[in-house]
Amino acid sequence: MDTVKVGLVGFGTIGTGVCKILLEAGDRVARRAGRRVQLAKVVDTDLVRPRDITLPEGVLTSDLSQITRDEEIKVAIELIGGLEPARTIVLQLLESGKDVVTANKALLAEHGPELFNRARKLGRSIAFEASVGGGIPIIAAIGQCLSANQIRSIHGILNGTSNYILTQMEDQASSYETALANAQKLGYAEANPTMDVDGSDAAQKLAILAHLAFGARVHWKNIARVGITSVDLADIRYARELGYRIKLLAVAELVPEGLELHVSPTLVRHGTPLAEVRENYNAIRVVGDAVGGVFFHGQGAGQMPTASAVVADVIDTVLGRAAITFRTLELWSDHREAPVSARDWAKVAGRYYLRLMVADRPGVLAEIAGILGKHEISIASVIQHETEEETEGMVPLVIMTHHATEGAMSKAIAAIDKLPVVRPKSVRLRVRE
Numbered sequence: 528m529d530t531v532k533v534g535l536v537g538f539g540t541i542g543t544g545v546c547k548i549l550l551e552a553g554d555r556v557a558r559r560a561g562r563r564v565q566l567a568k569v570v571d572t573d574l575v576r577p578r579d580i581t582l583p584e585g586v587l588t589s590d591l592s593q594i595t596r597d598e599e600i601k602v603a604i605e606l607i608g609g610l611e612p613a614r615t616i617v618l619q620l621l622e623s624g625k626d627v628v629t630a631n632k633a634l635l636a637e638h639g640p641e642l643f644n645r646a647r648k649l650g651r652s653i654a655f656e657a658s659v660g661g662g663i664p665i666i667a668a669i670g671q672c673l674s675a676n677q678i679r680s681i682h683g684i685l686n687g688t689s690n691y692i693l694t695q696m697e698d699q700a701s702s703y704e705t706a707l708a709n710a711q712k713l714g715y716a717e718a719n720p721t722m723d724v725d726g727s728d729a730a731q732k733l734a735i736l737a738h739l740a741f742g743a744r745v746h747w748k749n750i751a752r753v754g755i756t757s758v759d760l761a762d763i764r765y766a767r768e769l770g771y772r773i774k775l776l777a778v779a780e781l782v783p784e785g786l787e788l789h790v791s792p793t794l795v796r797h798g799t800p801l802a803e804v805r806e807n808y809n810a811i812r813v814v815g816d817a818v819g820g821v822f823f824h825g826q827g828a829g830q831m832p833t834a835s836a837v838v839a840d841v842i843d844t845v846l847g848r849a850a851i852t853f854r855t856l857e858l859w860s861d862h863r864e865a866p867v868s869a870r871d872w873a874k875v876a877g878r879y880y881l882r883l884m885v886a887d888r889p890g891v892l893a894e895i896a897g898i899l900g901k902h903e904i905s906i907a908s909v910i911q912h913e914t915e916e917e918t919e920g921m922v923p924l925v926i927m928t929h930h931a932t933e934g935a936m937s938k939a940i941a942a943i944d945k946l947p948v949v950r951p952k953s954v955r956l957r958v959r960e
Contacts, residue, residue: 561846624843766794807826898946
């Protein structure tokens with residue numbers, strides 16, 4: 528059986544998992560790749576940090592040129608994360624004649640066009656299954672398995688850190704701060720969790736999926752996004768009372784006016800599959816015009832789930848499947864115009880949950896309803912418990928609306944928060960049945 532040599536750049540948590548599979552399950556990988564896959568070199572700046580695997584003598588190095596200058600290494604895996612030096616390293620790997628496998632969603636979301644165009648010019652390929660959803664095979668599903676379909680919508684829980692925090696707030700009645708601290712202790716959240724909790728991580732992944740499914744070329748920073756930091760335990764309780772759970776939902780939906788793209792905390796109806804996604808799990812629901820709805824659920828991060836997707840891409844690259852897919856899809860290609868553009872966020876419609884702190888006096892609801900009515904927003908239901916404790920003469924008022932545009936709702940809330948009888952800032956969450 529022939530042997531293909533592979534180089535790995537980045538010997539962190541995921542890189543260690545990749546090494547475990549390649550070294551400990553080599554026979555299985557060989558059967559599926561049709562060739563033996565030899566881990567020839569592992570490059571990392573830290574050569575002494577203990578890892579729970581021992582590499583063969585001479586494999587570990589800090590010298591990237593031991594991969595780029597070795598013509599026998601045909602496939603290179605980039606797992607260092609971030610934008611730089613990852614971008615420069617991937618370009619160097621491509622220039623040296625290597626096909627690349629990466630799990631770096633930030634790199635693709637930011638520099639996808641540059642990297643993919645360069646790979647095409649050099650006759651190389653880039654595989655990136657692990658960049659979205661960890662071990663969930665969503666890239667292959669959309670790019671290959673569902674290619675007979677026009678994708679209609681994608682709704683996903685794409686960030687395990689946020690999902691873990693929201694689950695803890697619901698199940699343990701933990702505050703946001705306590706749930707975040709627990710996530711950090713368990714390794715689900717970084718020391719600086721900003722990208723996870725403000726919706727940026729999910730937006731980066733959504734930008735990749737939107738390009739793959741719809742051909743949209745939208746920079747992730749231009750995707751409307753709201754994080755979970757404004758979600759309070761009170762919102763968790765009210766959502767439960769109304770029959771919902773709160774999830775950080777990433778949405779791409781094709782409508783006649785264009786592509787709706789947004790990431791935001793959303794009330795999702797109890798009993799629906801997305802509402803039942805717990806802890807640090809990810810899930811993605813895809814609707815195609817032929818297949819209907821399909822649902823993907825699993826570990827969205829972690830050493831071995833992500834390593835599983837990386838090694839699957841290595842196998843596809845060795846087999847030649849990755850090159851065929853790469854050439855055919857022409858992702859982020861300068862030669863193809865985007866077939867669809869993102870819709871104006873202000874025109875995107877939906878139902879809303881509002882939680883306001885209002886003065887406990889007659890006529891307040893009428894004032895608020897008047898402003899909502901002025902912006903053509905109708906009220907579906909109201910909750911104001913008689914036994915609710917007052918805070919400095921203010922009580923919570925929860926309103927569920929009928930469909931309204933984001934623009935109208937934004938203007939209405941701005942006006943409501945200026946009322947003397949309302950304490951800003953009011954909470955506004957989207958609702959999905």
